[in-house]
Amino acid sequence: xxxxxxxxxxxxxxxxxxxxxxxxxxxxxxxxxxxxxxxxxxxxxxxxxxxxxxxxxxxxxxxxxxxxxxxxxxxxxxxxxxxxxxxxxxxxxxxxxxxxxxxxxxxxxxxxxxxxxxxxxxxxxxxxxxxxxxxxxxxxxxxxxxxxxxxxxxxxxxxxxxxxxxxxxxxxxxxxxxxxxxxxxxxxxxxxxxxxxxxxxxxxxxxxxxxxxxxxxxxxxxxxxxxxxxxxxxxxxxxxxxxxxxxx
Ligand code: MG
Numbered sequence: 560x561x562x563x564x565x566x567x568x569x570x571x572x573x574x575x576x577x578x579x580x581x582x583x584x585x586x587x588x589x590x591x592x593x594x595x596x597x598x599x600x601x602x603x604x605x606x607x608x609x610x611x612x613x614x615x616x617x618x619x620x621x622x623x624x625x626x627x628x629x630x631x632x633x634x635x636x637x638x639x640x641x642x643x644x645x646x647x648x649x650x651x652x653x654x655x656x657x658x659x660x661x662x663x664x665x666x667x668x669x670x671x672x673x674x675x676x677x678x679x680x681x682x683x684x685x686x687x688x689x690x691x692x693x694x695x696x697x698x699x700x701x702x703x704x705x706x707x708x709x710x711x712x713x714x715x716x717x718x719x720x721x722x723x724x725x726x727x728x729x730x731x732x733x734x735x736x737x738x739x740x741x742x743x744x745x746x747x748x749x750x751x752x753x754x755x756x757x758x759x760x761x762x763x764x765x766x767x768x769x770x771x772x773x774x775x776x777x778x779x780x781x782x783x784x785x786x787x788x789x790x791x792x793x794x795x796x797x798x799x800x801x802x803x804x805x806x807x
Contacts (some may be wrong), residue, residue: 560765561728563754568661568730569795569804572756574613575658576793576804579665583654588779589592592646592672596628596738600639603654615662615733617656618743622777627653627666634762634770634779637722646672649682651789655733662733664758666791667804671735672709678786683762684716685788690742692759696794696801702737702748709761710742719768726760751796756804760791764780787792 564572571710572801587604587677604625614625622636628636629651630644634641636653643649651668655774668682710720725738737749764770766785773780795802 561749561755562730563752564730564756564795565754571659572663572730572793572795572804573662575661576663576665577807578607578610578612578658579654579656579663580805580807582610582656583652583665583667585654585786587667587669589668590644590650590671595645596630596637596639596642596644598627599625599628600626603652607656607796612656613660615657615664619733620736625654629653629778629787629789632723632781632787634764634781635789636777636779638775638777644671644731645709647674649674649678649786649788651787653789653791655715660731662729662731663793663805664729664733664760664791665793666760668788668790676794681718681763681765681786683717684713685761686790686806688713688763689790691761692761693792693801693803695792696751696756696757696759696796698751698753698796698798700751701746702739702744703743705759706740706743713761713763719766721762721763721764721768721770723758723770724762726758726791728756729758730756753796755796756793757796758791758793760789762787762789792804
């Protein structure tokens with residue numbers, strides 16, 4: 560059952576999403592070579608708490624931190640710690656916010672300092688694949704119209720789409736129905752309706768799509784060790800088309 564949100568729900572989700580987007584903007588400015596991923600996590604938690612919201616990932620199924628921070632070949636669910644960010648790294652930050660029981664979810668991948676052009680292209684294509692996916696989040700489209708177009712676009716650029724992790728519905732819980740894959744045929748799955756809210760989150764690999772999860776039980780890395788990028792927005796399907804809730 561995919562929950563449909565009321566006008567009031569959407570208003571609250573927009574507040575949650577704009578808190579998250581402003582935290583993310585501040586983090587983008589804060590990241591410097593020499594910082595640890597734990598530093599970034601601490602800053603993100605402080606920024607979220609300052610907005611009188613809660614970090615939605617903390618303790619979620621036992622996740623120990625506020626942010627998932629995945630560097631270079633790490634795909635998603637990187638656990639912040641002693642790892643030092645260096646010039647040339649690409650750093651994916653995935654954050655969730657719970658504001659008065661309304662959840663939003665967002666991810667960006669940032670280059671640190673001077674970065675290899677191919678890594679920058681991976682970041683750009685992943686961001687554009689999200690933008691394209693969002694453009695299909697319209698009432699009357701099928702759910703997998705989003706999925707299919709993300710895959711088509713990323714593969715046309717010579718990259719591959721992670722299969723093991725997918726987007727999701729979101730609202731009064733961090734993860735709701737439906738799953739939102741970033742691959743597959745168009746024209747399948749439920750018809751999209753006004754009031755649905757989806758976290759759309761392509762994870763795109765420079766090499767093969769295959770991933771493995773490290774021994775900590777969380778951090779997913781590419782099998783071939785090549786870099787991966789991740790962008791995510793929380794998006795409402797409305798009468799007037801897709802509305803990005805994770806924007807300032
Ligand atoms: Mg998500």
